Amino acid sequence: MQTLNLDLAERSYPIVVGAGALARADLIAGALAQPRAVIVSNETVAPLHLAKLKAPLTAAGIDTLDVILPDGEEYKDWPTLNRIFDALLANRCERSTTLIALGGGVIGDITGFAAACYQRGVPFIQAPTTLLAQVDSSVGGKTAINHPLGKNMIGAFHQPQLVLADTDTLATLPLREFRSGLAEVIKYGLIRDPAFLAWLEANTDALLAREPQALAEAIVRSCRNKAEVVAADERESGERALLNLGHTFGHAIETGCGYGVWLHGEAIAVGMLMAAELSRRLGWIDSAAVERIEALFVRCGLPVQGPALGVERYLELMAHDKKVQDGKLRLVLLRSAGEAVLSSAAPAADIAAAIAARCRAE
């Protein structure tokens, strides 16, 4: 079990990574304000992992209530969020009741947003069960639901009290979701940690074989990168935006195809290649760097071409991005394979050409 700390003054919290973390009722109890917690999970995750979390809590005298939601990005919406509120109100949950998000990124985001809004804010704990959630979405306090016109458009910054990343849960993760998580892991290498990128290239086979030591190392190094960035810029006024490498393109894919058709990691893998291609057109990186990134994605079984939405539709969807400022699209681009920058320097023609180069023809 390894513990990192996300340093945010009075809102600091530990990130615990390791086999069996879900059963650490002692850590959870220490973070609760009253001996009661509401576990939010989904129909896929609950049968696999709920008992591992719940039984030790019950044994420790903590009263738990479960809210089990349907599984899928298409349920990261208001009606599903309202099911959490209904359960909290029907059970007279109070301002000091803690929510525990047991699941992937969708469960973490929607539960975190419920915690941010219920009675204007209650505490919550992240217990991520997918690779993507363990290395990215469970850390840093971004919470949200989707709107038909854009992903994560309705949300809040609300930091958890504790993150418990149990690496045992990755054993049952479907292959496609596991690969999707690797895209976010690789992202840290690309934006700020060239040594980690090289380590990932050297350990791809071990990761794909889900060797516990390799997984733990990848998760801890990812979380350390994320924690450093968030500690320096909690509300994304600067450096934190770099964590969105590939996300503006990727969100266009997710929204354009309908939520849940492309997995988030699949979409941002293609998005990162579009950003790399655009960086190459600006003369910032060379073709070899783009090919190196593509090769790693291919080895990880990630897609390297976007869907045939048409370039115009990509651009239209991207215009809704949260990073648009004064009508100008700002994109995370690469100065090298290991250093990202936020830039509005790219000419529209180059953006269109980069998309066209990396998506299937209509």
Place this chain on the structure above:
Amino acid sequence: MQTLNLDLAERSYPIVVGAGALARADLIAGALAQPRAVIVSNETVAPLHLAKLKAPLTAAGIDTLDVILPDGEEYKDWPTLNRIFDALLANRCERSTTLIALGGGVIGDITGFAAACYQRGVPFIQAPTTLLAQVDSSVGGKTAINHPLGKNMIGAFHQPQLVLADTDTLATLPLREFRSGLAEVIKYGLIRDPAFLAWLEANTDALLAREPQALAEAIVRSCRNKAEVVAADERESGERALLNLGHTFGHAIETGCGYGVWLHGEAIAVGMLMAAELSRRLGWIDSAAVERIEALFVRCGLPVQGPALGVERYLELMAHDKKVQDGKLRLVLLRSAGEAVLSSAAPAADIAAAIAARCRAE
């Protein structure tokens, strides 16, 4: 024009009170991050006051978009909130777009919550047009929507950049709403400002005649009380809860009768009398104090008896209150007419008796 400051370090903001405040495009422009604002109002307020706000902004080169919602507490809900999000997304509003809430407490609360959640938080300005909103809900950053099981259950703390309380708007305020606002004004006297309470008793006629000087004085003194309390306890961990005198009882009336049947000020007037009656039963204040409060409410045309919901139903609705802690109801009670305390000391039988004494028989 008088200006107070709500002191919250980097989130401090001015509260401007006076005739013609809505036309102060200079103050608004100084608070905007880009020359664009979205004005949220309702079908009653917009025909009366929108032009006063909008024309000077347009003249100052600020691009405005209007979102006009239906009028009423029953629209302080998710579908109406979503109309704001739809408009913001359809018009590609960005993280630096400012929302302006032009209207009463419902518009202020729902617009503030939209600003808190849209893209995880955008700036907003309060332009309250009712007495209740000018003296209470526009100041202090509490935003929310209602849930069928409880009022203001879904919300956020999100401070505005500026509050513009234009006393001219009170001239067109329906009498019932004006009286409802007086209940919140009197509340400040009861909880922490006995000199203000005495001033209100001496100036009731001038206030009911809506004499501009008396109104401005009452608003400024109310806002000063509110600003002092919020500055000391922004997120209601202590003193701020005292601002909820009468609210636990009052919310039960509002929820129990269906949103919009009782006005908020009417409900909390009765709630304050229930709290006073309960304080009397605890021996904290005498009958003369209760009668003094009742007499002031009667002069202001406020109700002094609650609806016939039945005591059990009152208690059931009150159990959902946000101030419940570890299953125990905490109530704001009176130590004197001018000093409130938060207490869980009241026996259940006394709470029931105080309700019974102040509501109509079934």
